[in-house]
Amino acid sequence: MPLLDITNPAVIIFLIENYEKENRLRLNWIHKHREQIQQAATLNREPTNYFETDVIAHNMIAGMATTTRDHIVSGYNRRKTPLRDAVFVPGVKDLRHGHSIVDVGLGDPKDDSRLKRPDDDLSIDPIMRPVDPKVNKIIYKPRPEFGKNKYLETRSKTWPEKKYYFSECSNWDYGWRMKDSSLRQKPMYGRCWHLHRAVRTRVGPKPDPPYYKSSDPPGPTKIVNI
Incomplete structure (x- = not known):
């Protein structure tokens, strides 16, 4: 919106008329x-002599009826016998009963002596499985054939599910204990599967199709007479 030209006589007359109209409306209001x-400016009101404590007491008196009612109801409910959903309510000492690593079939006390614990033992379950004694001896043999580096290299080739009882990170969720699944099947596009299918097929192994080979380079080609 362009600015008004206050030097224009018509604009000056318009502004003066609006100022006078606004002043007239303000005076009327x-x-x-x-x-x-005048009453709000001079505070000429009837004094009540109320204090802050009087206001708080008024709110407290209004809520006393509710407090009395709740006290009577709570006293009546405390005399009731609580309803039990089950005859036996498990406590802290019963948390491990039926839910330990041995009970769910993830470990055997014969392989890991740390799993031999009574039911009232609430210590934390072991995180890692015991190391194979043959692998454990590598770290105590002389280098360079054995030693710490060879031990770590051998341990890195072991599957995580063979080293841990549970999946310790989200990266292990994919493929964790896949052998236990009833839906597991052999890969149909692996090298071993192709070799097995070629050997067991009725016609025996055959060469690759022609379209698997690279095309001939441009130029004269050899023509084989049949």
């Missing part, structure tokens, strides 16, 4: 609400 404005 003040004259109409003169008594309310």
Whole structure:
């Protein structure tokens, strides 16, 4: 919106008329609400002599009836016998009963002596499985054929599910204990599967199709007479 040209006589007349109209409306409003404005400005009201404690006490008295009612109801409910959903309510000492590593079939006390614990033992279950004694001896043999580096290299080739009882990170969720699944099947596109299918097929192994071979380079080609 362009700015008004205050040097224009028509604009000057327009502004003066609007200023006078606004002043007239303000005076009318003040004259109409003169008594309310004077009462609010002078605070000529009837004194109540209320203190802050009086206001708090008024709110407390209003809630005393509710407090009394709740006290009577709670006293009646405390005398009731609580309903039990089951005859036996398990406690902390029963948490491991039926849910330990041995009970769910993830470990055997014969292989890991740490799993031989009573039911009232609430210590934390072991995280890692015991190391194979043959692999454990590598770290104590001389280098360079054995030693720490050879031990770590051998351990890195072991599957995580053979080293841990549970999946310790989200990266292990994919493929964790896949052999236990009833839906597991042999890969149909692996090298061993192709070799097995070629040997067991009725016609025996055959060469690759022609479209698997690279095309002939441009130029004269050899023509084989049949």
